[in-house]
Amino acid sequence: MKKVEHIIVAVNHAVVAGLLAITFAIVFMNVVGRYGFGISFSWVEEAARHLMILASFCGAGLALREGRLVTIGIVSDMLPERFSVMLRWAVVLVMFAFMIVMCWLGVQFVQFGWNKETMATGIPRGIPYMSIPIGCGLFLIQLCFFAKRFVARDFEYDAGTPPTGEAS
Amino acid sequence: MAKTLIILFFATLILSVPVAFTMGIAGMVAIYVDGTLNPLIAVQRMFAGIDSFPLMAVPFFILCSELMTACGLTKALLRFANALVGHLRGGLGHVNILVSMLFAGISGSALADAAGPSAIVMRMMREAGYEKNYAGALSAATATIGPIIPPSILAVIFAISTKGVTVGGLFLAGILPGILLGLALAVANHIVSTKYGYRGSDTRASWTELRSASLAALPALVMPAIILGGILFGIFTPTEAGAVASAYALLLGVVLRAFTLRGLYDAFARAAIVTSSVFLIVAMASIFAWLLTYLQIPQELAKSITQITDNKLAILFILAGFALVCGLFIDTLPALIILTPILGPIAYSAGIDPLQFGMMLVLNLTIGMVTPPVGPVLFVIATVGQLRIESLSRAILPLLLAELIVLLLVITIPGISTFVPNFFGFAN
Numbered sequence: 330m331k332k333v334e335h336i337i338v339a340v341n342h343a344v345v346a347g348l349l350a351i352t353f354a355i356v357f358m359n360v361v362g363r364y365g366f367g368i369s370f371s372w373v374e375e376a377a378r379h380l381m382i383l384a385s386f387c388g389a390g391l392a393l394r395e396g397r398l399v400t401i402g403i404v405s406d407m408l409p410e411r412f413s414v415m416l417r418w419a420v421v422l423v424m425f426a427f428m429i430v431m432c433w434l435g436v437q438f439v440q441f442g443w444n445k446e447t448m449a450t451g452i453p454r455g456i457p458y459m460s461i462p463i464g465c466g467l468f469l470i471q472l473c474f475f476a477k478r479f480v481a482r483d484f485e486y487d488a489g490t491p492p493t494g495e496a497s
Numbered sequence: 498m499a500k501t502l503i504i505l506f507f508a509t510l511i512l513s514v515p516v517a518f519t520m521g522i523a524g525m526v527a528i529y530v531d532g533t534l535n536p537l538i539a540v541q542r543m544f545a546g547i548d549s550f551p552l553m554a555v556p557f558f559i560l561c562s563e564l565m566t567a568c569g570l571t572k573a574l575l576r577f578a579n580a581l582v583g584h585l586r587g588g589l590g591h592v593n594i595l596v597s598m599l600f601a602g603i604s605g606s607a608l609a610d611a612a613g614p615s616a617i618v619m620r621m622m623r624e625a626g627y628e629k630n631y632a633g634a635l636s637a638a639t640a641t642i643g644p645i646i647p648p649s650i651l652a653v654i655f656a657i658s659t660k661g662v663t664v665g666g667l668f669l670a671g672i673l674p675g676i677l678l679g680l681a682l683a684v685a686n687h688i689v690s691t692k693y694g695y696r697g698s699d700t701r702a703s704w705t706e707l708r709s710a711s712l713a714a715l716p717a718l719v720m721p722a723i724i725l726g727g728i729l730f731g732i733f734t735p736t737e738a739g740a741v742a743s744a745y746a747l748l749l750g751v752v753l754r755a756f757t758l759r760g761l762y763d764a765f766a767r768a769a770i771v772t773s774s775v776f777l778i779v780a781m782a783s784i785f786a787w788l789l790t791y792l793q794i795p796q797e798l799a800k801s802i803t804q805i806t807d808n809k810l811a812i813l814f815i816l817a818g819f820a821l822v823c824g825l826f827i828d829t830l831p832a833l834i835i836l837t838p839i840l841g842p843i844a845y846s847a848g849i850d851p852l853q854f855g856m857m858l859v860l861n862l863t864i865g866m867v868t869p870p871v872g873p874v875l876f877v878i879a880t881v882g883q884l885r886i887e888s889l890s891r892a893i894l895p896l897l898l899a900e901l902i903v904l905l906l907v908i909t910i911p912g913i914s915t916f917v918p919n920f921f922g923f924a925n
Contacts, residue, residue, distance in 0.1 A: 343766075345766060345770060345773065346762055346765040346766035346769055349556055349765050349768060353556075353560065353740055353744075354882055356736065356740040357558070357741065357743075359536070360737045364732075371501065374550045375734075375846070377550065377553050377555060378549065378550055381547075381556055381776070382548060382776070383770055384556075384773065385547060385774070385776035385780070386773075387778060388769050388770045388772065389773055389774075389777050389895075390769050390864075392773050392774040397770060398515035398516075398517060398774060398777070399516050399517075399769065399774070400514065400515050401511070401516065402513050402869055403511075403512060403871075404511050404513060405512075405513040416512060417513070419512070420512065420513060420515075423509070423513070423522065424518055426516060426694065427522050427525065429539070430525065431521070431525075434537060434539070434540045437537060437540075438540045445895075446743050449885050457544075457548075458544060461543070461544065461760070462542075474766070484876045488668070494835055
């Protein structure tokens with residue numbers, strides 16, 4: 330079971346890193362193309378958006394593992410350990426239920442967008458919409474593996490990085 | 498429906514549900530309880546909330562700051578700042594401030610600054626005999642310059658959710674407030690250092706040292722020039738500027754042989770995961786913000802505020818006070834996404850320039866990052882420096898006062914935010 334978890338995490342890492350690398354490459358290529366060769370592609374903006382959206386939803390489970398989903402822990406810190414643990418299990422259940430609903434609605438959203446086309450690339454809108462059910466599904470898998478450690482606040486992050494997202 | 502939305506949001510927030518989920522859950526349950534709206538609208542808002550090319554500047558600026566840090570340029574910046582201001586009274590304190598201002602030109606985030614250069618200077622200050630809580634407090638305070646001086650992730654998020662404000666315009670709007678913030682902290686540091694006898698280094702850096710330090714820091718100092726120059730002269734969009742800056746950092750790392758393949762892979766993965774945690778909040782907050790607008794809560798609020806006063810300055814003060822209180826209790830990013838559509842329309846209908854309002858809001862909420870109970874920058878500094886939050890919070894008070902004075906100036910003098918962007922043709 331540990332091995333399966335390890336593989337899923339490694340693949341998940343590679344997917345999000347790869348998606349960011351591709352997005353970076355095409356956007357940079359378009360700037361070089363515009364000034365170096367006088368060509369730019371209109372599909373780049375759309376592809377960049379959709380790739381990053383996919384990366385974002387797919388990265389949610391990893392953000393959970395690394396403790397980057399910011400919580401306000403004042404109340405749970407004040408509670409006695411036993412109640413704090415119960416509260417955190419409840420949080421896991423709430424997240425699980427919410428993501429199941431999101432996953433299910435995401436599938437309906439894909440069906441809803443299937444016969445509409447995107448502006449630049451002309452693919453069915455349902456394709457980029459698939460980010461939502463895929464990402465929520467991945468999150469559910471990660472949550473199943475990680476729930477116990479989430480409750481114990483045993484997050485995995487690299488040395489030197491703060492325990493929250495460095496984005497604000 | 499409004500009641501369900503608000504009560505559920507605060508209830509889940511207090512019960513330590515991750516912030517991103519609180520907004521999604523409150524929105525979703527409110528939609529189901531109400532029964533008149535199609536739940537698919539929540540998913541649609543969630544997707545649309547992050548389906549924006551200007552927003553794609555966020556991953557690139559995160560990536561860029563990851564790569565620059567991996568290049569080891571933080572040390573070069575530190576040496577440069579030390580050569581410039583290290584000899585002044587309270588020298589290392591000034592170095593702390595200057596490094597944060599320089600680093601702010603590379604990174605768009607206060608937390609990246611707090612965990613990076615600020616944490617390093619904090620250690621140096623402690624070794625040099627500064628009181629540990631003051632060293633920590635100053636490091637936390639200087640980190641707040643990060644989201645004010647461009648590039649700024651908060652500025653990107655504000656700009657994409659406000660009509661008529663461009664990311665480039667708001668970037669430029671941050672330059673003067675960012676410099677003012679640095680100056681205000683320098684004055685505060687001077688006063689504290691005089692009182693406690695913190696001295697600078699005994700000798701002033703020689704010209705040779707200054708020149709060599711500048712040369713070493715030059716690769717890092719070029720970065721803001723690329724980003725701002727590119728946006729100013731219309732060479733590329735802010736998103737493209739982020740990609741170009743990342744490419745520059747990548748090239749630099751290759752030339753300086755600073756990367757291993759593994760390190761590079763980790764930098765991309767980490768940037769993607771941090772982006773994910775941000776975009777998740779933006780996506781979920783979009784559901785929440787849309788519902789607030791749908792329920793006409795901003796209009797109701799606007800009505801009750803204009804009943805009290807129709808004076809522009811007074812309204813801005815009320816909005817600033819409201820944002821300040823929110824910033825104390827809600828994390829910066831979600832607060833920004835929720836408050837922008839609620840408070841923005843009130844400000845614009847009173848004739849307040851969106852650039853000024855945006856700057857006020859970003860600065861205001863950034864100050865909230867160093868105030869308890871919810872002060873992410875304080876937490877990082879307390880963890881890194883093994884300090885107690887209570888002592889740190891007390892030590893930061895004089896510095897907080899300096900920051901609030903800058904906020905007051907930004908509120909009362911619109912030109913501080915609007916002069917630079919208007920000068921370069923980014924008027925509304």
